[in-house]
Amino acid sequence: MKDIETIKISVRGLVEFVLRSGDLVSEFMGSTRNVDAIKAHQKIQKSSPKEYKSEVTLSHSVEKKGIKLEISGRADGIIENEDKITIDEIKTTTIPLELLEEDYNELHWAQAKCYAYIYSIQNKIENIDVQLTYYQMDTKGIKRFVKTFNLNELEIFFDNVAEKYLEWARMLNNIYKLRDESIKELSFPFSSYREGQRKLAVAVYKTIEESKKIFAQAPTGIGKTAAVLFPSIKAMREGHVSKIFYLTAKTITRTAAEKTLKNMRLKGLKLKNVTITAKDKICFNSEKGCNAEECKFAKGYFDRINEAIKDIFKEEEFSRGIIEKYAQKHKICPFEFSLELANYADCIICDYNYAFDPRVHLKRFFAENNTNSVLLVDEAHNLVDRAREMFSAEINKTEVLKLKKETKNQAKELSSKLNKINSYMIKTRKKCEIGNNQYLDKEPPHEIFPVIIEFIYYAEKWMLENKNNEFSFKDQLMEFYFKALDFIRTSEGYDERYITYAEKTYDDVRLKLFCLDPSYLLKEAMKRGKAAILFSATLMPMNYFVDILGGDENSYRVRLNSPFDRKNLCLMVDDKISTKYKMREFTYDKVVEDIEIVVKEKTGNYIVFFPSYKYMNEVYMRFCDKNPEINTMCQEVAMKEEERENFLHKFSECNTEILVGFAVMGGIFSEGIDLTGDRLIGTIIVGVGLPQICLERNIIMNYFKEKNNKGFEYAYTYPGMNKVMQSAGRVIRTEEDKGVVLLIDERFTYFSYKKLFPKEWNSVIKIINTKHIRQSINNFWEKFRV
Structure with missing residues (x-):
């Protein structure tokens, strides 16, 4: 039958x-x-x-x-x-x-x-x-x-x-049957498994089968993306999961998932994946409002959406470009189109927010915390700080005061409610002035909650009554309304893992409900899926990430060795230079000298990574003054996508001259980019990557010092060394890659930092002097000269 x-x-x-x-x-x-x-x-x-x-x-x-x-x-x-x-x-x-x-x-x-x-x-x-x-x-x-x-x-x-x-339904059913048949016959997308890759794939499948979590430290080169996607897809065929969420922190890392799925299609896979791009990036009509009167892509949207879905299903994947193509063809909103396609896609590639953020997670999939989905969390080290922000909320005095003045004539009742919030912020400012422009409290600010709730009620009432009217402060009111709403929602989950802090800066006061430890909320959020796979090249130390990212004693852990020949990397440490904040102004010329020696020893492309823009810019200017004949580029704050692409495009394999890029650790060029072969033959890493000392970091430090006596490590050391390892990982991306890495800072030889080095860093060369740098690099490249 x-x-x-x-x-x-x-x-x-x-x-x-x-x-x-x-x-x-x-x-x-x-x-x-x-x-x-x-x-x-x-x-x-x-x-x-x-x-x-x-x-x-x-x-x-x-x-x-x-x-x-x-x-x-x-x-x-x-x-x-x-x-x-x-x-x-x-x-x-x-x-x-x-x-x-x-x-x-x-x-x-x-x-x-x-x-x-x-x-x-x-x-x-x-x-x-x-x-x-x-x-x-x-x-x-x-x-x-x-x-x-x-x-x-x-x-x-x-x-x-x-x-x-x-x-x-018949069309979908036929597509799903073809998908399952293709998965059954699907072989691994590469001719063989790399070292450690099979071990990771088996561990991922077991984790999904048993509905657990796994934390996987998989160095560059293992092929993490294929090793987590392949078993997840196989688990779909066996009925263990119905959807795969591939979650990323940055747009650039989504391309790795898309590329891997394309490789699997070349092996016969029939699977639909959709990439969700942020609304502000994909919108065709960003200059105007999101309504039928102002946007032709909103007008008649539902008249055309079903035909658009049937049309696009001819495609193998729903990438950003393909979604934009069909959205233009059918004159529909591309963002809403991508969300609609997510209902039917097997794999959804998107930002962390869509799974974890309480404000924007995809409720259509996660509403009942009972989904049959697997969460693949790429570059999981980035989730720590992202989670803290997702679960925190703040309001600023300047925006309250400005909105109060704007609404004074047209919305007097609303303005009076804003005045109450402003009065509280004035009291908060006075508390800050007593305490060195800062104020901390383990208890939530109970006094302001009724005031904000009252504002929310009147704001809703006013906006509903005036939704058909134009008013100059509409966008400003909406923005603060959602901030206020977020503040109250965050307060409802306030517990011992939170702290309230206020900070006076220039003419403003910030009041924040700050999530110090996101582990519990992440653990709860991960229940939206059947299993969670958290992976990165730099989950070190493992215990720290398991603790902070919602793992427990039942979570699986796997650490894999690098598959690359250690002889292909020349790793050096110059501990004669201190890049501690107070010493930086005395080190600029010394750092310039180290960079010169490294890049002049062999023509090619290099990147120098710094702990801050200020330090980078000072060294960059001095290097350019001394070496006008060398091609250089420097990362700028808030670079647009086109500017980033142009920056990376200049790292060509065909370069016959020296090119030196200057960038910041933890930035857009320090992770998620693949400059393989001769596109990058060396990096110089200046400093141990410690986050800038600030109020929030010190609060985190004090919290974990009291909790587990690892305050400085949790707040500064571990996040910093992750940036260092990510930056160093740009050099060797494939088995054929060869290159040099120079670490500059005296702290790299301290035991507290050396114990965080991956195994493949054990044979690091400790530099005696500048001549030793030149000699070490020359000896390294000499091995590969024919």
Whole structure:
């Protein structure tokens, strides 16, 4: 007997997919609207007569051509009188009731008609009433529309809707069958496993199978991306996972996942992946508002979205370029298009935010914390600081005061609420002035919470009442409204892992609920997936990352050795130079001299990494003054994508002259880039990468000093050495690569730093003098001269 494919869908999901039409609406709804809507439903249901049965579950199956469609949902109400049955569908609205006509929304009627059909066929009823009950959220008024339908016309309607969905379901079903068949036959995308690669792949599969977490330190060259994607895809075929989320911190690292999946397609894989690009980067109409009046890609969006989905499914992948191509073709919003495609894609490549951030995570997948997804967390060392920011919130006095003045004439009540917040911030400023422009408190600022909640209420009320009006401070109000909302939401999870701090800077005061230890919240967030794979070349020390990223004693751990020949790397340490902050102004010329020696020994491309822009710029200017004949480039703050690409493009294998790039550790050029072969033959790393000393870092240090007596390590040493190792890892990217790395700082020979070196750094050359640098480099390159 042929297997029947069962697809489950809600009544609402069915009609919204098949019958959706109209514009993409980006309308302010307020944070409490969903709760208010539920209360409105309950109010109407409770006030109804005894014949009214509320929240009645109904389900029905349709089976055609090997697919069984199970449709279910809950009718808001069923009124069972002796002479007639009425299906009641309750909808809340902010539109004045006098403007509502019977045909206001086809989807509302469609949903109710589906319930009416299911009830009628199950209870053998020929005629049934369908009632739409509209509840006006502001006036509390109610308006009802009633239509009578017979079973025959309901059946025609229902069958038509179901058949249209089944047509789409059949297409998806065929695609999924092809996918599973291709996965079954799929071999590893490369001719053989690299050293450690198979071990990692097996560990990943086991982790997924057992619904656990694994922390994997896999040095550059092992092929981490393939080693985590391949077993995840195999696990999909076996039914262990239904979706793969490949999560990254930076746009540049997403290309590695896309490239690996392309390689697997060359081996016969049939799998759909989508890359979600941030809205502000992919928007076609960023100069104007996200509404049908100003954006042609929002107008009629739902009239065209289904055809666009069917059209793009001819493609093997949904990368940014492909999404933009089809979005332009069908005149639809590319960002919303990518989110829609994520519903059907097997692998979603996106930023950490979409899985972990409480403000923007993809609730359509993670709402019930019960998904059958695997989370692949690339460059997991970056998640530490990103998580702290995701789970923190702040407000600034200057934005409060400015908005208070802006709203003074048009929104006096709102302005008065902002004045209360400003008054609290003035008190906070005074506390800061007493304590060296800083104020710390382990307790949350309870006094300001009612004031902010009051502002949120009046802001929502004002924006809803004036949503059709233009006002100059609209964007400013919306921005602070969401900040205030985030502040309150963050306060609800405030515990011993948080601290409240205020800081006075120039003419401003910042008040922040700061998440010191994100481990618990990350652990909870990872429950949104079945398993989590956290991997990086620099998860050192492992215990630190397991602790801070939400692992526990049940989490798997794997450390892999570098597959590259140690002879291909010349690693040196110059500990005669101190790059400690107070010593830097005395080291500029010494660092310049070291750079000169390294780059002049062999023509090629080099990058020098620094702990700060200030230090980098000073050395850069001195180096250029002394060496005008050498080609140089310098990283700038907030470089655009095109500028970054131009920077990297100049690192060509065809260079016949010396090229030296100057960059900062932990920046856009220190990780996630592959300058293979002769595109990069050396790096000079100035300093141990310690984050700049600041209030937040010192707070983190004091917290962990009290918790585990590793305050300085958690706040400074470990994050710093991760930057160093990432920067050094730019040189050797493949088995054929060869290059030199010079570490400049006396602390590199301290035991506390040396114990963090990876195994392949054990034979580091300790430099005696500048002549020794030249000799060591010359001896190294001499081995490869033919």
